[in-house]
Amino acid sequence: MDQQLHFITVATRDLDAGRSFYRELGWTPTLDVPGEIIFYQVAPGLLLGLFLDDKFTQDVGLDATPVPTGVTLSHNVDNPAEVSRVVSAMAAAGAAVLKEPGDGAFGGVFHALVRDPNGIVWEIAHNPGWRIDEAGAVVLS
């Protein structure tokens, strides 16, 4: 199995709230199917999908409608001030701040945790040991 992810799909209760939230942050969808799914490109070759929760449930073959838990999505920025700036923008767009910007418990990061209108938990982080080389490889030091 190639070591490659192509989609992250998240069960979404309120697709319109998700669309408004990410539009407010300046994101542009690759594809938007009202009442079904919205895709955003979030890395080369990778889409994040907000999938209306009853359709998600049907597609996965589950009985009950899940809320996303046990997963965080992280977005890295260049410095601690930028963490605060992005968190403020997310809060202004309707996110809930779970953890104010500060030192993380692990990994030497300065970070904050924010929940989007549909329960996706985002970590906004500055990690001094993180970089991406010219070939796209992540280097952690």
Added chain:
Amino acid sequence: MDQQLHFITVATRDLDAGRSFYRELGWTPTLDVPGEIIFYQVAPGLLLGLFLDDKFTQDVGLDATPVPTGVTLSHNVDNPAEVSRVVSAMAAAGAAVLKEPGDGAFGGVFHALVRDPNGIVWEIAHNPGWRIDEAGAVVLS
């Protein structure tokens, strides 16, 4: 906020089972911190992290230990036979098959759903309308 994801981090009950499973599939970690976290590069500039669940809980500031729900990770392949081949390899490595290879309910895909030893649900899919252009942009048609 830039439209870019850098980490997907999943609460993992049994880190050793996770390590064995992805090793069996031929994956190589970017970083492996026993008893804490394992990172795999899964797209340019993007790491998938298996994070021991009690540390995940502490990092996110939660009271209870979550199991990943409400999220699927998708891996696309070139044809339906390859879906079956990858699902067989995952089952042989210890995954549970939730949905045998067949037509999906949405998006015109041929797919299967598989759960890894820690509850991560993978969709293995052939989507004839999916491609990635030379710049890394996903094109859906």
